[in-house]
Amino acid sequence: MARMKFICDAERCIECNGCVTACKNEHDVPWGVNRRRVVTLNDGIVGAERSISVACMHCSDAPCKAVCPVNCFYTTDDGVVLHDKDLCIGCGYCFYACPFGAPQFPQAGAFGLRGKMDKCTFCAGGPEKDTSKAETEKYGRNRLAEGKLPACAEMCSTKALLAGDGDVLSDIYRERVMRRGRGGDLWGHATAYGVKASAAPAPVQPAPTQQKS
Amino acid sequence: MNRLLSRLAIISATVALAFASVAIAQQSTGPTLPPEELAKQQQQRTVQQPYNNAPTWDKARGAVAGYTSIPGVETGVLIQDGGQTWRALKNGTVSVWGGWAFVAMMLIVGAFYGWKGTIQLKEAPTGRMIERFTLTERMAHWTTAITFSILAISGLILAFGKNILIPVFGFTVFSWLATLAKTLHNFVGPLFVVSIVITFFVFLRDNMPRAIDFKWLVTFGGLFSGKHIPSERFNAGEKIWFWGGLMVLGIVVGVSGLVLNFPNFGQTRSTMQLANLVHLGGSLIFMVGALGHIYMGTLGMAGAFSAMKTGQVDEAWAKEHHEVWYDDIKAGRIPAVRTKSLTAAQPVGGDD
Numbered sequence: 212m213a214r215m216k217f218i219c220d221a222e223r224c225i226e227c228n229g230c231v232t233a234c235k236n237e238h239d240v241p242w243g244v245n246r247r248r249v250v251t252l253n254d255g256i257v258g259a260e261r262s263i264s265v266a267c268m269h270c271s272d273a274p275c276k277a278v279c280p281v282n283c284f285y286t287t288d289d290g291v292v293l294h295d296k297d298l299c300i301g302c303g304y305c306f307y308a309c310p311f312g313a314p315q316f317p318q319a320g321a322f323g324l325r326g327k328m329d330k331c332t333f334c335a336g337g338p339e340k341d342t343s344k345a346e347t348e349k350y351g352r353n354r355l356a357e358g359k360l361p362a363c364a365e366m367c368s369t370k371a372l373l374a375g376d377g378d379v380l381s382d383i384y385r386e387r388v389m390r391r392g393r394g395g396d397l398w399g400h401a402t403a404y405g406v407k408a409s410a411a412p413a414p415v416q417p418a419p420t421q422q423k424s
Numbered sequence: 425m426n427r428l429l430s431r432l433a434i435i436s437a438t439v440a441l442a443f444a445s446v447a448i449a450q451q452s453t454g455p456t457l458p459p460e461e462l463a464k465q466q467q468q469r470t471v472q473q474p475y476n477n478a479p480t481w482d483k484a485r486g487a488v489a490g491y492t493s494i495p496g497v498e499t500g501v502l503i504q505d506g507g508q509t510w511r512a513l514k515n516g517t518v519s520v521w522g523g524w525a526f527v528a529m530m531l532i533v534g535a536f537y538g539w540k541g542t543i544q545l546k547e548a549p550t551g552r553m554i555e556r557f558t559l560t561e562r563m564a565h566w567t568t569a570i571t572f573s574i575l576a577i578s579g580l581i582l583a584f585g586k587n588i589l590i591p592v593f594g595f596t597v598f599s600w601l602a603t604l605a606k607t608l609h610n611f612v613g614p615l616f617v618v619s620i621v622i623t624f625f626v627f628l629r630d631n632m633p634r635a636i637d638f639k640w641l642v643t644f645g646g647l648f649s650g651k652h653i654p655s656e657r658f659n660a661g662e663k664i665w666f667w668g669g670l671m672v673l674g675i676v677v678g679v680s681g682l683v684l685n686f687p688n689f690g691q692t693r694s695t696m697q698l699a700n701l702v703h704l705g706g707s708l709i710f711m712v713g714a715l716g717h718i719y720m721g722t723l724g725m726a727g728a729f730s731a732m733k734t735g736q737v738d739e740a741w742a743k744e745h746h747e748v749w750y751d752d753i754k755a756g757r758i759p760a761v762r763t764k765s766l767t768a769a770q771p772v773g774g775d776d
Contacts, residue, residue, distance in 0.1 A: 245494045254491035259466035261480045298599040300606045308507040323688030
C-alpha cells in the first residue's frame, strides 16, 4: 500500500504560489481559509532566500488527531489524515497542536466564533461516498478516487512540490540529489563528506575545517 | 488591607507563573542563533557548500516568520513546535493528574460522609431566625454556583468525554453533546467571570482574615477534637475558599478562559497553548475545591443549604457554627436583619 507524502524541494520552489491557487480553485475553499501557503525564509537576502510550500503533511502520529475532543480524525489506508466535518465542533485544539498551521476555521459568528475546521485533504475528500455531492461540498474534489494526484503538485511549474507514494518520491528526490552531486537537504552531508569539485557550479572555497553543521 | 491585597495578588501571580513555567520549560527548541546571523550563515554556505540549507532549516523550526502572501496570524511561520509540548502536557500530565485528583476528591468526600454523615445541630433549634444572607448575596452566590456547575459539567465533557463517553454514546451522539457543551461553555463563561467579580465584592467585607481564623485552621474547626472553636460570620475554611477559590482560581481560570474564548485578538498559538493548560489545570483544581464546598453546603452540614436558599438560620445554628458572629448580633453590633424591605414586611424577632 502506498504511503502518501508531500515533498517540497527548496532548491526548486520559486514562490509562484501556483499550488496555493490551484488548491483554492480545485476545492472551492471557504473564504478566509488557505489549505496551502508558500513561505519564503530570508526573503530578499541574496544567496540565502529559500521558499517552501506547506500544507497538512499528513503526519504518521498526527497531533491534531491526538488532541481532538470528539475524535473526528482518521487516517486512510494511504496514510492520508482526514476529518469528519459532521463531528467537528470547532474547538480549535487541532490548530493549537499542529506544527504546520494546517487546520483552519472559517469564521462562523462574532468574536472569532469558529466554524467547522478545514484543512488539506491530500485531494482525498472525506468520510462520505467517494466523489459524491455531499463530499465535494464539504471537502472539495476527491482526486485520489479519480486516480489523480493532488492538484497543487500537479500544477507546480518547477516540480518543486511533489505528492504521492513516499517510496516513489524518495526515488525522484534521490536522483535529483545525485545529479546535483551533493548532500542536498540531507543536513550536514556536504560538511561531513566534503564537496565534489566537478559538480560545483561556481568556484568553491575549501570548506573551513572549524565550521560545524 | 491594601498590603494584604497586594500580597494576595503576588500569591496569585506566583500560581499562574508556576503553571506557565511548566509549559514553557520544554518549549525553547527554537534556533540557537538570531535570524540575521542564520541568514548570513546561509549566504556563506550557499557559496562554500551549495545545496546545504541547514541554517535555513534551523530558522524554519523557530517561531521566526518568513514572508508569505497569505494574510493571517503566524501564516509566515513554517514550524511551531510548541504544539508538541502542549499535546504531551494536555493529554498527559495535566489531564491525568487533574482527572485523578477530581476522582480522588469524590472518594474523599464519599468517605467523609460515611464517617461523619450529615453533621446535625447539638442543641435543639430555638425557632428564632437570623438573616444570614440577604437577597443580593444569595443571588450573587447562586449565579456563580449555577454558571460554575454548567461550566464544570460541560468542561468535563469536553476534556474527558473522548475517553469516557464516546465508547458509550458513539461518535455522532457524542458530537452533538460536545457541540452543546462547547456552546454552553463559551457563552456561560463570560457570565461566570462577571458573577465572580460581583460575588467577590459582595462577600469581601466578612472574609477578611483575622487572628481567630488561625486557631480554627490548626484544629480544622475542632473536627477531630470535637471541641467548639468559635468563628466569625465566615470560618477560616470559608475564607480560604473565598480567597483561594473565588479570587485566585477565579482570576486564573477566568482570564485564561477569556483568552481562549475570544480568539479574534490575534493571539498566537503559543498563547493559546499556555492559556489552555492554565485553564485545564486551574479549573480542575477549582472543581476539586468546589466538590468540598458543595458537600459542606448540602449533605455535610445540616442547615447550611437552607441558609443559602432562604437566607435564614436558626439562632442555635448561628451559635454553634459562627459564635463570634452570633455574639455580635446579640450585642447589637450587627443588625439581625439587614434587608430593609424584609424588616418592614415581616418583623423578625431577634431580641426577645
